[in-house]
Amino acid sequence: MHELLAFFVKHSKWFLFIVYAGLSLMLLFKSGPYQHHVYLTSANAVTSAVYKASNSVYSYFHLREMNDDLNQRNAELQSEAIALRQQLTDLREAQLGDTLQLPDSLRQYRFIVAHVISNSIAQPYNYITINKGSAEGIRPEMGVVDPNGVVGIVNVVGEHSARVISLLNPNLRLSCRLKGSSSFGSLVWEGSDPEIALLQELPRHTVFQPGDTVVTSGYSGVFPEGIPVGIVMADNEHKNENFFTLKVKLSTDFATLSNVQVVIDSKKDEREALEAADYTVKTK
């Protein structure tokens, strides 16, 4: 017995080696509960605390790369968003063109749907830019309307874009009349409030009520007759003059303008020829 003990003590390192190697091999090969015990994986409290601490330092090392990645991704998403927005706009324009109901009186007119790509309402002379131009059949002097009412008149035409003189521009005077009345005057922006314009030169005998609708007269040939322009406001002063000047609340919201329609008058050439003939007769 003593000798046996002595033998064990003498060769204890061998036994210990075998015990530890056996333990390791057990951990290594035996798919027992030890392998999946949380204390023996990197998910235990100490290990994860160490890794979290080191990660809080490591995470700074890659900030530049991550930033570059994010910028790259951001650029990709941005261009994707722009492409999608463009697609959406095109579809919306197509839809508007399809669903637009034309009264019989408007048969001589065609509408081209365009999208506002630039707009101002705060300048003394406001202009709008649209994304259609001569290639799409737009010419200067064409009227521009949106579903609510008159927007302006085309002024300069590029190949795929056009500048529109906004109704909010003192250079534009629009021939208008009160709906249900034959008296007409000319509408001009008063220069400050993008919601209000003045209907000037309205004959003194005109009967009107606040809330009456102001529509285009159709005399200019730029706009069809009867397109809404605005509503007569309540606080009008009646000056003792030969003509009334009425404050009109514009029906078009120029601040949120997005889709507009350009009015093409198919009989414009005919009428112009007629008027030119009339002019030559007069001068003779």
Place this chain on the structure above:
Amino acid sequence: MTRTITFFILKLLILILLQVVIFNNIVLFNVAMPFVFIYALITMPITWSTNASLTIAFFTGLIIDIFSNTLGVDALACTLLAFVRKPVFHLYEQRDEDLGGHKPSQTTMGSGAFLKYGATMSLIYCLAVFTIDAFAIFNPIRWVEQVVGSAIFTFIIIYALDSIFTRQHEKRL
């Protein structure tokens, strides 16, 4: 003696921390991994009994395994390393254990002997680790690359650590 033990435990903990936080993330050329923590094991005072070094080595390996989710691999390799430590040491250092509790290092053994000792121990450790790994997937070329690459990488870092941390007044006996 207490000072030696405290110093050893401190060194072991720091090296384990360095291993799991930094060196476990380094793989050179997709083959060479540095097992820097074995520096603590191979510089254990040579006078310590094999039983003590086996125990220390096994639990060191187990801690490394837990951190790197390689249960059993490092524990087994460390146990093996501790077992062959003395024979390898005496291969290059003929004198008996009258080193007086000194740890194997460049200053106690001399650069040449420590170079051979450190290189042999690194090679044994890497051989053990990658052979155990090879039980799962055996790719002979990759196995050789990993063993040789890791052994060289490990040894270079161990040698550098030893040059930096061996105190100059630790005179060679």
